[in-house]
Amino acid sequence: MKRRNFLYLTGMGVGATFLQGVPAFGKIIDPSAALDGVDPAFKKQLSDVALNAARSKGATYTDVRIGRYLNQFVVTREDKVENIVNTESYGLGIRVIANGCWGFAATDKMDKDSIARAAADAVAIAKENARLQSEPVQLAPQKGYGEVSWKAPIEKNAFEVPIKEKVDLLLSVNDAAMKGGASYVDSILFFVNEQKYFASTDGSYIDQDIHRIWPLFTITKIDAKTGKFETRNSLSAPRGMGYEYIIPRESDKIKGGPTTLYRDRYDMLEDAKAGAIQVGEKLTAKSVEAGKYDLVLDPSHLWLTIHESTGHPTELDRVLGYEANFAGTSFLTLDKWESKKFNYGSKLVNIVGDKTQPGSLGAVGYDDEGVACKKWDIIKDGILVNYQAIRDQAHIIGLNESQGCCYADNWANVQFQRMPNVSLQPGKTPLAPSELIKNVEKGIYILGDGSFSIDQQRYNFQFSGQLFYEIKEGKIAGMLKDVAYQSNTQEFWNSCTAICDERDYRLGGSFFDGKGQPEQVSAVSHGSATTRFNGVNVINTERKI
């Protein structure tokens, strides 16, 4: 599902009706039906039909993905339940290599004839396109795992929680925001369950069960006299977890700063109460004076800067030019990696790719081409040391095996290289955010993600946030508004002068990372601790119309 489809379905996007032509991303189903899994033995039978049909038509490699993708939204505003939607998308995608070229076809008709026809279509497309290929596909070797399974380690399946409990939570959140002085509040609970089956001619039959959750709200306050309005979004993160993420736990709260922050459990009600006060403060906050500031970035904000300026430029498909027509290429060209000297960031900067981190959005047992998942260095002591690769790219960077970064957002779309969790490692010496702030003379402390934009090679970016606090001589001096910072990726990461320790490490993330044509989304987490960047250019975004 694309970000814009989500905005349409939830009614949260301005101009949502403009998107009425966008096809829905799945079927809407009875909530109880979401609990029925499909028997792996049956999926193996269907897979074998596809594998055999493709082989008989001349495929030299085939993989099959049978996916059942479930989503549930509960959407409310103020005292009203606007929408309760359950969707299901169920079908099968077949990817083949024939005459050295990729082909793909997908169908939602799960009878043997339709599957065999789709397999034949995939082979026919591969053969038709082989004449356009400059060199045959080279797949890194991959052992078959036989019949295996992986389940996300959740505590409470969100699809089993009664709708009423979810509605009651959101309405209590809205009530708290309205009592706190909000003019409007929109809130949503969003749950995802991917039941995925993968089979390939390498001899793998992999059954996986993946869960995600995202609680979010937007509180709006309008100044009736001036007509000015401000919003404050939730400081939650989408997570690869069950319903337990929204059951508050005191030990997961970080207190002592301007607002409470959350590790692995989120207190939506508490955050809404704080948000209602803060949105009022935003209306009367001082408009920022443009200039250079030292930035102190909270993980609820920094995740997005990591995503855009580290995650994307280290995607190998961008580096090689596969995304040149849409998502873009990358300034982190192969020569920079080959030199082993490219100074991406300061020596403090250590960034890893990780598909195994529990509770993260990117964690799975095996990727969508049957590769067991792992963790590796991407930036080591400030130097570019690796990328994110899949089977048909591994040889280009001298790898003997894939890094397990292959993903498709649906059975109907072909899998390709997608970002793993890409995270900034915490500092090795003890440092708390309050201690970090103490040393800043002229700075801005930014929490929550806001506006974001970056060029197609990932040099120039501009980010905003939810909450901005001025730091003067080591102390928080009050709230600011109209803040956005602009920088160049390499300059920015080289201005990193302090990173808090692991006690402050938290995950942020995105449900809707977009790439590819036709466009596909992917969910990915980014961890960090509060981090300082010196002398970053801040602009004032206030305008008059």
Add this chain to the structure above:
Amino acid sequence: MPILSKEEAQALLKKVLSYSKADECEVSINGSDAGNIRYARNSVSTSGAISQNSLAVSSAFGKKLGIATINEFDDESLKKVVIRAEELAHLAPENPEYVSILGPQDYAAPSKQYVPETASITPKLRADAVDLSLKVAKDNKLTAAGFVQNSIAYSAFMNSKGLFAYNTSTDINFSVTLRTADSKGSGYITRDYNDVKYFDAEAFTKIAAQKATGSIGARALEPGKYTVILEPAAGIVLLENLIGGLDARQADEGRSFLSKPGGKTKLGEKMLDERVNIYSDPWNPELPTAYWNGDGRPQEKMSWIEKGVVKNLYYSRYWAQKQNVKAIPGPDAFIMDGTDTSLADLIKGTEKGILVTRLWYIRPVDPQTLLYTGLTRDGTFYIENGEIKFPVKNFRFNESPVIMLNNLEALGKPQRTVSGESGTNGLIPPMKIRDFTFSSLSDAV
């Protein structure tokens, strides 16, 4: 299942409705057959074929609504989906914003969205097109990355008050980016049509090749306010956010660029240069769109901005009922009036300015002023004394389409284009704008 004809869809939906026991029931079906081919590094990369169908039943008892869908079409499955929707409706909370379903509508004739020649595109035709595009790239010593996608789609809608609507459409979408071997030049083009006869991969790729070759050796200009000429593919990504922001409820609630203090809005007020006329028209021969929207309302020709005045806003049926106004649906695409002036003549008439091929990564910065940020990409050139003098490095902009359309200098001849950000189609002119705000430089090519 193949694409259903109007009669087949009508018979199927009628059968489903005959099983309904709800106070009100709506049934819809939609499906598509699509194929695509993607290429990069002067070679094919991925490609595919996707076939999908889905039937949805929406059943209401009073203000309680249940929705269920299915993709099997035997009688037992159809009965089951109706029963499931009705069970869900009984379990659902009352929706205070539920509005009773529409009766039969007086639709005008369908627009010409469906073109048989586009419907019969084969994988071979797509591969042949890519072959031609790659030849242009290789002849010019450039590296191509591109995408061709074609589709046939249909949708049908019927309800228990006798409303029936059917629509079918075809589409072909093409885009290509050509880059020089040293990655110092890049050029882009995109096109989207209902009719494959307008699709000329070779000619389109040549335009992108010219931009790629011409953009080698870009010079850095100081950021600041410049006169710009936005080609249609660049202009649409800002205009779509203006049109997408014409939602009445947001404006009435005080949280839109159209809101004024005290619950008033700028509807009927002049906000933009008087040469700005933007409307939607499902029957425009160059840009046909559906003649009914998703909830069965007719799509009419509708003026949104007339002589710079905000002429109409769009409404949900609930909000229109509450405000006691006509429930105008949002448009599927939009058209902006221009002139007969060619892009070449717009350039000729420019003393100093910057020609922009494409804008990219557009994100809202401030909804109060409709301020957006983003960057130029794939062909940015300096104009002096009516001529393109040299390529320039890409810029980041921070600009509001409202401010931009008050700084209008001239409009050119409208051209069908498609947003690289959302896929929305538009028929819009190249626009010459003064004082467009570029706030920093980008090293990206």
